[in-house]
Amino acid sequence: MIINPSSGDDQPNPMKLPDIVAALEAANIRADLIFTQPDISPTEVAKQAIDEGYDLVIAGGGDGTVNQVAAGLLRAPIPLGILPIGTYNNLARSLHIPTDIAAACKVLSQGQVRSIDVGQAKDRYFFEAAGVGLDALLFPVSEEIKGGRWGRIGQAMRLTFSYRPRRLHLVFPGSVRCSDRSRRFRRGRLISKLRRSALLMVVANASYYGAGLAIAPDAIIDDGLLTIKVFRNFSKWELIRHFWAISNGQYRYSPKIETYLASEVRCSSKAKLPVHADGYSLGTLPVTLKVLKHALKVIVPRVEVVPQT
Numbered sequence: 001m002i003i004n005p006s007s008g009d010d011q012p013n014p015m016k017l018p019d020i021v022a023a024l025e026a027a028n029i030r031a032d033l034i035f036t037q038p039d040i041s042p043t044e045v046a047k048q049a050i051d052e053g054y055d056l057v058i059a060g061g062g063d064g065t066v067n068q069v070a071a072g073l074l075r076a077p078i079p080l081g082i083l084p085i086g087t088y089n090n091l092a093r094s095l096h097i098p099t100d101i102a103a104a105c106k107v108l109s110q111g112q113v114r115s116i117d118v119g120q121a122k123d124r125y126f127f128e129a130a131g132v133g134l135d136a137l138l139f140p141v142s143e144e145i146k147g148g149r150w151g152r153i154g155q156a157m158r159l160t161f162s163y164r165p166r167r168l169h170l171v172f173p174g175s176v177r178c179s180d181r182s183r184r185f186r187r188g189r190l191i192s193k194l195r196r197s198a199l200l201m202v203v204a205n206a207s208y209y210g211a212g213l214a215i216a217p218d219a220i221i222d223d224g225l226l227t228i229k230v231f232r233n234f235s236k237w238e239l240i241r242h243f244w245a246i247s248n249g250q251y252r253y254s255p256k257i258e259t260y261l262a263s264e265v266r267c268s269s270k271a272k273l274p275v276h277a278d279g280y281s282l283g284t285l286p287v288t289l290k291v292l293k294h295a296l297k298v299i300v301p302r303v304e305v306v307p308q309t
């Protein structure tokens with residue numbers, strides 16, 4: 001179990017150790033615990049655990065920790081376990097893993113292994129979502145706000161109101177499906193290229209990202225497809241209202257969001273637009289975003305099959 005001592009926003013994680021150890025014992029899991037350290041990559045620790053013959057690697061922390069540990073377990077024979085003791089725990093939320101320590105450890109011992117998709121953008125893997133445009137611009141500031149620097153809210157508002165929609169060129173090398181509300185889809189035309197003026201584009205692997213935002217509640221994490229949301233024709237106030245509405249996991253439909261499902265999308269623009277993957281900056285466009293189907297095994301709550309009568 002690789003624990004980040006500094007994730008989460010209430011009680012420090014080292015103080016949760018007695019509860020974690022008790023919950024692991026109750027779940028009959030024997031684990032070696034190590035804390036993340038700034039100079040040791042959790043990805044390398046996870047890879048080493050595979051070589052040393054462990055049969056499960058548990059990431060104890062938030063999405064940053066899960067991302068780094070999971071990156072070492074891609075296509076591995078052993079699964080990832082998640083103990084969601086971070087702030088937003090978006091991937092755990094997308095996979096219905098409880099944040100209660102005892103309940104999460106019970107899932108680790110009694111859950112089932114699910115093979116989920118992983119996104120790739122440039123040389124980075126993402127498990128929640130990648131984004132282009134305004135959300136990539138806002139991620140570094142929102143991390144500071146999350147860390148308690150509330151004075152940055154003014155800067156975030158300034159960035160939002162000074163940003164203007166930019167033209168994105170999207171190319172889908174493989175097959176693509178659009179949401180049924182799109183006119184193009186109703187006409188039944190196949191598309192392989194799109195030009196869209198947009199404030200932002202989110203390429204989701206899972207349903208939640210950022211500050212617990214239900215950005216793509218329709219995303220299916222093991223369908224071998226990315227869920228691409230293009231935010232078009234939003235006024236800034238509409239955009240703020242939308243993001244406010246989807247915070248805390250609320251779902252809200254907007255006809256101004258176009259949704260495409262594809263295994264790969266190439267995005268470029270004449271403008272130097274910023275790109276992020278799970279909140280990590282990836283510089284600017286162009287970027288190719290693709291899915292690695294079923295590349296990660298994760299332990300998730302067991303789904304009870306109710307027999308048909």
Ligand SMILES: Nc1ncnc2c1ncn2[C@@H]1O[C@H](COP(=O)(O)OP(=O)(O)OP(=O)(O)O)[C@@H](O)[C@H]1O
Nearest residue numbers: 006007008036037061062063064065086087088089
């Ligand atoms: N030993 C450590 N000491 C200090 N900071 C650390 C240590 N290990 C990791 N970190 C930092 O912790 C951050 C990742 O935290 P993580 O994402 O797991 O939690 P969170 O931000 O509280 O949760 P979430 O991402 O779910 O909102 C990274 O910025 C990483 O640099």
